[in-house]
Every structure is written in C-alpha cells, then in structure tokens.
Amino acid sequence: MTQASPDAVTTRLPIGSDADLGWVRQQVRQAAAELGFGLVQQTKLVTAVSELARNTLVHGGGGQVEMTRLHHGAVTGLRLAFTDTGPGIRDIEQAMTDGYTTGGGLGMGLSGARRLVQEFAVDSSPGQGTTVTVVAWATGLPQNGRDAL
Template sequence: MTGSPSERLPIGSDADLARVRRRVRQAAAGVGFGLVQQTKLITAASELARNALVHGGGGHVELTRLTDGARRGLRLSFVDTGPGIRDVELALTDGYTSAGGLGLGLSGARRLVQEFSLDSRPGRGTTVTITDWAAGLPSPRTGTP
C-alpha cells in the first residue's frame, strides 16, 4: 500500500470545519467514492473534526490518498493536543456523551468507515485515524434477464 503526501488542514474554527468537509468531499469524489460512501465519510470526518475542535481545543487533519493495487482510498488522521480521553472504551460506547450531545460522535464515526483507530492519553491529546476504500464497480450481469 502506498500513500500520496499528506495534505494538512487546520481545525481551529467553525470555518475550518466547513473547509474540512469540503476538502474531504473533493478528495472522496476524486478517488472514486460513490455518493453514499462520500456522505458517510464526510459525516464521520465532520464528527471527528468537531470533536477535535470542541474537546481537543483544535488541531488538524491529515488527509492521505491511498493506493493498494487497483484499490483507491483515503486515510484521515484527526490530531489534537487537548486533555485526551480518560476512558476510551467508555467514549466509544453508543450513547456516551461528555458534552450533552447525542453520544454518537466516536461510535457513529467508527460505524461509518471501514477502518478506525483511536490513540489517546490523558494530558497528551487524541489522534483518531479513519480509512475508507472506494467500493468497486458492480460485476456485470451475465445470462439473459
């Protein structure tokens, strides 16, 4: 698997969140994601970028285009230097919220993508990395209808 040089986007304001969503949409379309898959990835990216801003005090996302043979994908790493997550397992539980929200940010993002990893230590910030691969084209029909 190879990756292109990463593109780094700041996350420090609501305007940055909009730029992250727009850039992820462009990159996903560029590597061949269908509309539904683009929407899922943008939703996950939006949740993770907002978490970095609200809970981590801001940070950045690194967007990397991936190639693995004929497969094309995107890896997004959301990095902040905030307080970190004390109980990662609890934070990944559906319904858990530390800020009065719906409790679907981390767990919801994890369900929307193919690969998800979270590295967090209290006092050292959090990095959440998601990877998604463009779905292949449907196989052609054979036989007669």
C-alpha cells in the same frame, strides 16, 4: 491500520474554528469524489469527518487532520488522522459506547464515526491529546485491509 505507500500525498488541514470544519468537510468530499467514491460513500465519510473534526475542535481545543490518498492496485481510499493536543480521553472504551457524551449531545460521535468507515483507531493519553485515524475505501478493500484493522 492500513499504511500509505511511500509516494502517497498527504495534505494537512487546520481545525481551529467553525469555518475550518466546513473547509475540512469540503476538502474530504472533493478528494473522495476524485478517488471514485460513490455519493453514498462520500456522504458516510463526510458525516464521520464532521463528527471527528468537531470533536477535535470542541474537546481537543483544535488541531489538524492529515488526509492521505491511498492506492493499493486498483483500490483507492482515504486515510484521515485527526490530531489535537487537548486533555485526551481518560476511558476510550467508555467514549466509544453509544450514548456516552461529555458535551450534552446524542453520544454518537466516536461510535457513529466508527460505523461509517472501514478502519478506525483511537490513540489518546490523558493530558497529551488524541489522534483518531480512519480509513475509508472507495471500492472494496486491499488484500491486507481487513487484517490491518
């Protein structure tokens, strides 16, 4: 996963209610626009954010997202880390399978979000919560971007 520079600005947004989901989407879209993401890129990122924030609320009992603006030379991006202290994911591989659901939905949340960003990582332990970290780039990838996946 791409690391932020030491001077990167991180914003923490709570995810504790349905109202927070809209606020998080709005803040991510605004940051993406400011960083030069095109409209299609913004839409993909906000779609992934919507899925991950809802998972944080519904399955994790709430938590937060840390949004970090990334700058690697002329390349800009956003790193988003969704963290909860919920029950965790017992089988990450199964949870990443298209069609798998524990909530009666379409089962496209984690796997769908993974397809909408350039970098994706899940860290979860049963009983200790989950952190899903994604990175999306506005223009290309930094030299080490793909190596960091």
